[in-house]
Amino acid sequence: MSEKITCPACKGEIERNSLEANLKVCPSCQYHFRMEPTERIAYLADKDSFVEFCRNMKSLNPIDMDGYEEKLSEATKKSNISDAVVTGTCTIERMPVVLALMSFSFMGGSMGSVVGEKITRAMMKGVETRTPVIVYATSGGARMQEGIFSLMQMAKTASAAAELDRAGLPLFLVLCDPTTGGVTASFAMLGDITIAEPGALIGFAGPRVIEGTIKQVLPEGFQRAEFQQDKGFVDIISPRSEQRELFVKLLKAHSESAARNAVPAANGGKA
Amino acid sequence: MTSKKVTSRIEELEKLAAEAGIDISDELKKIGAKISETSKMGKAWQRVELARNADRPRALDIIDNICDDFIELHGDRYYGDDPALIGGIGFIDGIPVTIIANQKGRNLKETMARNGGMANPEGYRKALRLARQAEKFHRPIITFIDTQGAFPGLGAEERGIGEAIAMNLREFSQLKTPVICIIIGEGGSGGALGIGVGDKIYMLENAVYSVISPEGYASILLRDASQAKNAAAMMKITAEDVLSLKVCNGIIAEPEGGAHLDPAESSRLIKETIVRDLADLMPRNPAVLVRYRNQKIRKFGHYTEN
Numbered sequence: 001m002s003e004k005i006t007c008p009a010c011k012g013e014i015e016r017n018s019l020e021a022n023l024k025v026c027p028s029c030q031y032h033f034r035m036e037p038t039e040r041i042a043y044l045a046d047k048d049s050f051v052e053f054c055r056n057m058k059s060l061n062p063i064d065m066d067g068y069e070e071k072l073s074e075a076t077k078k079s080n081i082s083d084a085v086v087t088g089t090c091t092i093e094r095m096p097v098v099l100a101l102m103s104f105s106f107m108g109g110s111m112g113s114v115v116g117e118k119i120t121r122a123m124m125k126g127v128e129t130r131t132p133v134i135v136y137a138t139s140g141g142a143r144m145q146e147g148i149f150s151l152m153q154m155a156k157t158a159s160a161a162a163e164l165d166r167a168g169l170p171l172f173l174v175l176c177d178p179t180t181g182g183v184t185a186s187f188a189m190l191g192d193i194t195i196a197e198p199g200a201l202i203g204f205a206g207p208r209v210i211e212g213t214i215k216q217v218l219p220e221g222f223q224r225a226e227f228q229q230d231k232g233f234v235d236i237i238s239p240r241s242e243q244r245e246l247f248v249k250l251l252k253a254h255s256e257s258a259a260r261n262a263v264p265a266a267n268g269g270k271a
Numbered sequence: 272m273t274s275k276k277v278t279s280r281i282e283e284l285e286k287l288a289a290e291a292g293i294d295i296s297d298e299l300k301k302i303g304a305k306i307s308e309t310s311k312m313g314k315a316w317q318r319v320e321l322a323r324n325a326d327r328p329r330a331l332d333i334i335d336n337i338c339d340d341f342i343e344l345h346g347d348r349y350y351g352d353d354p355a356l357i358g359g360i361g362f363i364d365g366i367p368v369t370i371i372a373n374q375k376g377r378n379l380k381e382t383m384a385r386n387g388g389m390a391n392p393e394g395y396r397k398a399l400r401l402a403r404q405a406e407k408f409h410r411p412i413i414t415f416i417d418t419q420g421a422f423p424g425l426g427a428e429e430r431g432i433g434e435a436i437a438m439n440l441r442e443f444s445q446l447k448t449p450v451i452c453i454i455i456g457e458g459g460s461g462g463a464l465g466i467g468v469g470d471k472i473y474m475l476e477n478a479v480y481s482v483i484s485p486e487g488y489a490s491i492l493l494r495d496a497s498q499a500k501n502a503a504a505m506m507k508i509t510a511e512d513v514l515s516l517k518v519c520n521g522i523i524a525e526p527e528g529g530a531h532l533d534p535a536e537s538s539r540l541i542k543e544t545i546v547r548d549l550a551d552l553m554p555r556n557p558a559v560l561v562r563y564r565n566q567k568i569r570k571f572g573h574y575t576e577n
Contacts, residue, residue: 057576058574062516063516113574120569142460142482144483146482147507148518149571149573151464153572154436154464155440155444158437158441159441159569160569162442162444162565165441184433184437185437185465189434189437203433204433204461205427205428210428213424214424214425218425222428
């Protein structure tokens with residue numbers, strides 16, 4: 001018998017093994033537990049196709065903030081990753097993609113120099129290799145310990161997204177619980193197609209900050225994936241078990257339309 | 272000011288001690304170190320207070336001082352007009368420019384009407400509309416930044432404040448026209464950056480630029496809201512700090528004691544910088560301008576790969 005875990009949504013007890021076999025989704029209420037990059041890679045990528053890049057990239061504490069280096073090494077020890085995003089290339093049903101997956105357990109998925117640079121490089125890899133880019137976002141926002149540099153990562157990742165956009169390559173965003181702050185106000189909202197996991201909290205200002213501003217309790221479901229779809233900011237809400245299949249369809253649609261458009265160009269513009 | 276007084280008293284004391292033949296140099300060294308530490312902390316906070324000073328010239332004051340015939344343009348064409356983020360066309364030294372700016376209020380009534388300079392999504396979308404218009408008609412863009420941040424309200428979230436800022440960051444990076452951004456007071460977070468991507472970034476001498484307010488940093492990371500003064504120094508948010516971190520291109524001097532003591536002179540110094548930079552930026556090939564702008568943005572960050 002494996003360890004029992006209580007679902008925070010339905011309070012039901014789930015065995016760890018069966019939760020993991022179910023992609024960390026509660027079998028009774030479909031609550032989506034948070035998931036680590038390695039777990040997502042195992043589900044999404046074709047077997048042994050994932051090749052990581054920038055694995056050892058580390059922050060250099062750009063504003064000499066006291067205690068930041070200790071925080072980083074603690075987080076690295078716990079998670080076995082060097083910062084809050086894992087980047088690489090892989091195939092999904094033999095179709096190549098660039099993959100960037102954030103980890104909320106690494107300092108709340110906050111974006112500092114490393115997250116900004118790795119997201120930027122993932123997008124540039126897409127431009128260089130003419131490959132679609134998939135980003136799984138989850139973040140509490142900017143890495144405040146990096147001061148103004150954390151803010152500048154918003155500009156940097158948005159500039160990279162602009163280049164990907166102008167190069168005519170698709171950016172697929174999957175917004176996971178939670179995606180807030182500076183990540184929402186930069187690359188996370190710049191996808192050609194925006195997908196969200198069910199129930200994910202998605203917003204710029206955190207719910208407590210908003211409650212403090214309006215001096216009211218927020219309505220049920222505010223800033224959740226379903227709310228964001230209703231307001232027009234999310235294309236698809238996709239349960240975890242369906243995401244791989246969804247990407248197969250989207251990537252096919254993209255590669256087919258790219259192939260059709262390539263024909264006239266190959267004939268020197270003549271149909 | 273106070274630390275200056277203390278320093279002059281210490282000098283007096285030094286003289287008296289020397290006359291009396293007593294050696295107190297070790298003690299004085301300790302006091303000196305303490306003073307410089309305290310003043311560094313105090314200096315950052317002093318800047319925060321000056322940046323927030325109620326009498327500090329607002330964007331529209333500066334526009335009035337440096338522009339002939341400013342024509343304000345309203346609305347984002349989707350939802351409404353945001354009085355917290357204004358824009359329009361004006362002439363600076365005869366050169367037509369598009370100006371986009373956060374506008375705080377000068378009194379309680381105006382502050383309420385302008386939401387304290389905290390913009391909603393329609394403000395950022397208006398900014399983008401006017402920026403694209405400027406690009407279309409080959410007008411340079413000047414932005415004046417002065418906000419605590421974007422408005423953290425219910426409607427702002429419903430209408431996609433995150434998407435609005437994100438789109439501005441992406442699209443301002445690609446504008447084929449010169450963009451000069453000047454932080455005139457508070458440069459707070461994504462709300463400031465939403466009109467802060469450009470070819471040249473300047474800060475007024477007493478302006479601050481930060482990812483979160485010192486109060487926010489203190490309460491979240493130091494878990495003590497009363498540590499805001501400390502946080503202000505730790506976060507490196509003054510114009511000198513930001514310049515030394517190479518996040519801005521230069522500092523625009525203010526009249527002695529702060530811009531609020533001589534708004535006309537402060538505006539003149541701002542205009543001088545703008546006119547000089549326009550002469551430099553306007554002849555540049557737009558494609559080269561965009562390439563340089565993005566190269567600069569991509570360099571932000573400090574990391575190692577080993």
